[in-house]
Amino acid sequence: MGNVFKTTILLAALTALFLVAGEAIGGRQGMIFALFLAVVFNFSAYWFSDSLALSMSGARQVAEAEAPGLHALVARLAQKAGLPKPRVYIIPSPTPNAFATGRNPSHAAVAVTEGLLQLLDEAELEGVLAHELAHIKNRDILISSIAAVMAGAISYLASMAQWALLFGGFGQSDEEEGGGGSLLAGLVTMILAPIAAMLIQMAISRSREFAADATGAAICGRPQALASALRRLEAYNARMPMQVNPATAQMYIVNPLRNVDFASLFATHPPIEERVRRLLAMRGAAG
Numbered sequence: 001m002g003n004v005f006k007t008t009i010l011l012a013a014l015t016a017l018f019l020v021a022g023e024a025i026g027g028r029q030g031m032i033f034a035l036f037l038a039v040v041f042n043f044s045a046y047w048f049s050d051s052l053a054l055s056m057s058g059a060r061q062v063a064e065a066e067a068p069g070l071h072a073l074v075a076r077l078a079q080k081a082g083l084p085k086p087r088v089y090i091i092p093s094p095t096p097n098a099f100a101t102g103r104n105p106s107h108a109a110v111a112v113t114e115g116l117l118q119l120l121d122e123a124e125l126e127g128v129l130a131h132e133l134a135h136i137k138n139r140d141i142l143i144s145s146i147a148a149v150m151a152g153a154i155s156y157l158a159s160m161a162q163w164a165l166l167f168g169g170f171g172q173s174d175e176e177e178g179g180g181g182s183l184l185a186g187l188v189t190m191i192l193a194p195i196a197a198m199l200i201q202m203a204i205s206r207s208r209e210f211a212a213d214a215t216g217a218a219i220c221g222r223p224q225a226l227a228s229a230l231r232r233l234e235a236y237n238a239r240m241p242m243q244v245n246p247a248t249a250q251m252y253i254v255n256p257l258r259n260v261d262f263a264s265l266f267a268t269h270p271p272i273e274e275r276v277r278r279l280l281a282m283r284g285a286a287g
Contacts, residue, residue: 013200017154017193049141050101050109056245057099059089059111070117074110074129081133081219086110095242096120096233099251100132101141108136119236120229127226128233131216131253138215140208144250147204154197158190205250206270213275217282227279230254234272 064071071088078085086102089111096116102108110132120128135141213230217223233254242256249257250268 017196017200020193047103050103050107053099053101053248053251054089054109054111056248057091057111058093059091059109061087061089061109070112073122073126074133077126077130077133077219081130081137083133083137084108086133086136090114090117093242094118095240095256096236097242097252097254097256098128098132099248099253100135101251102136103142104139105136108141110136113242115236116233119232123222123225124229124232126220127216127222127229128253130220131212131226133219134212134215135208137219138208138211140212141251144205144208147201151194151197151201155194158194202250202268205268209270210275210278213279214282217279223279223282227276227283230272230275230279 062070067088067090070090074088075085083105086100086105086108087110089109091097091111091113093113094115096113096119098110098112098116100108100110110129112128116125116128213226217226220226230253237254237256242252244252244256246257249255254272255267255269
């Protein structure tokens with residue numbers, strides 16, 4: 001419940017930031033325009049995020065005859081999770097990683113790399129797939145897609161603010177009350193709003209990863225196997241990062257990009273050791 005409450009608050013903050021940015025740039029009309037953009041972008045995220053993510057990753061859907069063992073494992077875990085069996089995709093990459101996508105459990109897909117299938121043993125693979133099914137069960141894909149689209153829209157509004165500066169202001173004349181304040185608010189928005197949006201988006205992503213670890217461990221019943229898989233995937237992705245669009249990096253179970261010493265506020269994923277610690281604590285509690 002803590003993660004759900006935290007995610008709700010963060011999404012509300014992101015929406016509020018979006019509206020405030022619109023109001024600062026264009027007054028009441030700007031806020032209405034920002035609200036319109038929020039509806040359009042969220043609708044687009046709801047319907048098209050899965051196909052875009054699969055296309056950008058180069059994932060290929062595989063039939064049951066091509067990968068019977070993988071399909072059987074996904075089907076068994078989906079049944080345990082109380083979910084419809086998602087579509088199964090394989091990404092042609094030697095780096096081990098995986099992600100799930102889809103607007104709801106009835107339109108979901110799980111994608112794994114060729115490297116993942118080659119590296120992990122069955123228990124570890126089960127833990128990774130359970131983690132991805134947990135994202136589907138918790139509706140994390142939709143939440144993350146909305147957060148990413150909203151953050152992108154805020155950056156778009158900040159770009160609009162730059163054009164507004166060139167053409168005479170932010171929706172209010174100098175004679176109107178608050179004209180100078182409007183200019184200052186627009187400048188502050190242009191600089192700080194995209195940074196704040198990115199911080200909120202990253203916080204949402206980290207929160208959902210912790211939740212998916214916990215739910216996934218409950219689905220497969222072996223938190224230590226998921227912990228072992230996370231450690232191995234982290235090590236391999238650090239040595240052999242994937243070539244992915246940075247916008248999709250947060251979808252993967254571990255960060256697929258080359259490790260960079262960013263501050264934790266800017267990280268798309270929680271620290272692996274913290275994730276492992278929580279999973280092993282679940283094993284201890286179960287024992």
